[in-house]
Amino acid sequence: MITFGIMTLNFESEASYIHEIASRSHSCGLECYHFLPSAINPLTKQVMGRHFDAKKQCWVDEEFPIPPLIYDRCFYGDDEHSKQCIPIVSWLKSREDITFLGFGLPNKLELYETLSKSRLSPYLPRSQVIKDCSDVIKALKSQRRIIIKPINGSQGFGIYYLKKNEKTIHVKTEKNKKIISRIFPNESKLFQWLQPLINYRPYLLQPYLELSNTSSQPFDIRILLQKDEQGLWLERGKGIRIGNTGGLLSNLSAGGSVIDFPSWSSTLSLATKEYIGNELHFITNNLPHILEREILPLFEIGIDIGMAKNGALWILDVNSKPGRKVILKTQPDLQETLFLAPLLYGNYLIHAENKERKSYNEKTLYH
Known part of the structure; x- marks a missing residue:
């Protein structure tokens, strides 16, 4: 069986999401491991981490070789452990014998400079x-x-x-x-x-853009794009994130709430609804291909889109390690699809004739 590694900075990070993926790995012909970059022995190239026991449906501590297929879910901060892990992940991404599901995106400034030269430039706040x-x-x-x-x-x-x-x-x-x-x-x-x-x-x-609703709550549209088992981009789902009254952020980590996209769009006029649908389709249809042409291959993208009071849409953020809370809360029927997606795409990469994965650029660590 091909070994499939999920890499985080600690074992508590996204624990339930990672467990759900691991519990389905065997049925996809993959042996699942979970490890930290800092747990790699630089001399033996062995990793001290966890192996998912498919029979007992639990994690078992184990030493193993670096998996040839890696799903990177590392979120870096200013702490010493993050600083220790960044060069290790950079080294892993440069290795020809390791395939990453996605290589990540550069920082916000480089991302802005890339997109500002594309057909999506009208949707970018000047930075x-x-x-x-x-x-x-x-x-x-x-x-x-x-x-x-x-x-x-x-x-x-x-x-x-x-x-x-x-x-x-x-x-x-x-x-x-x-x-x-x-x-x-x-x-x-x-x-x-x-x-x-x-x-x-x-x-x-x-x-500063007026991106709040009639109740003075900041809100945005979160869209999740992923590649399917044939390597083709598709939209998994979208939802509305709403922040605190008078606040700046709609992030769920900042106390925001969510509503499903159809409920929100049903409050709009028919013309506005059609206009927003066309605009969102244009953005989601173009963004992944622009990024992969200019940067490196990706597996998934979270896009945050704000809507001004005049109806103008703005791309606020693009994230190559998106969360799933908004989609799972508003479209719970997608749960199985989202848990299987990394495994199915991993299988596609292993068996794809055209690997198209390299020409590595170390600027893609942050997101």
Whole structure:
């Protein structure tokens, strides 16, 4: 049997999702293993991890060779373990004898630069890297309201809303499902807060877009795309994420809720519904092929799309390691499909004549 490895930074990460995949692996002709990049012995190339016992339907601690087929579900932070694992994963992705289901995406800035040269450029909020605090002040003077976000961020972490009032500057963010606000009396005080932030990690600056519903709740459309057992892209499902009133984020990790797409779209006029359907189809039909042409092969993509009050659609984020909560909550009948998908696509890769998987680029680690 071909060995199929699922790689995370700890064994608690997405434990139920990984268990569901593993419990179906044997029926797909795959032997499932779960391991951490840091558990690879650099001398023996053996891994200390877990093997799924198909008969007992449980995990068993075991040492094994690095699996030739890997599903990467590593989410990196600023901690030392993440920093230790990044070069190890980079080494794994460069090896010719290992096939990854997907190679990931570059950071938000490089992704923006790639998509801004494509036919999807009208759907992108204008983005620039913050080189200095003066960039923020300049943007506030011309736009009054802006958003800043980490170039390598995920799950809405580290996003700030800034608004220039007549004499003060208002800064708002969300932490631990709470909205936190600060008022700075002048630019100097803002600089004292902002400079350490942009020194610590690179940030992007974007215009603030009104992407809230009539109840002043931020909302967006989450779409999950995956490749099927024949290597063809398809849309698995989509749902609406709704955030807290007056907040910035619709992420479920920030306390957001979900509703199914048909229920939401049924509140729209027939013309608006048709317009949004056509726009979403254009985005989902083009995005995977643009990314794979310019970057590297992928297995799945989560797309977050915001809708402005004037009906304009904006691509807010693209993630190559998407979660499944929105889809499973709004379309629970897709559960079996989503648990089998990595295994079926893995089988396709093993047996595909055209591997098309390499010309490795180490910029694809973050997402």
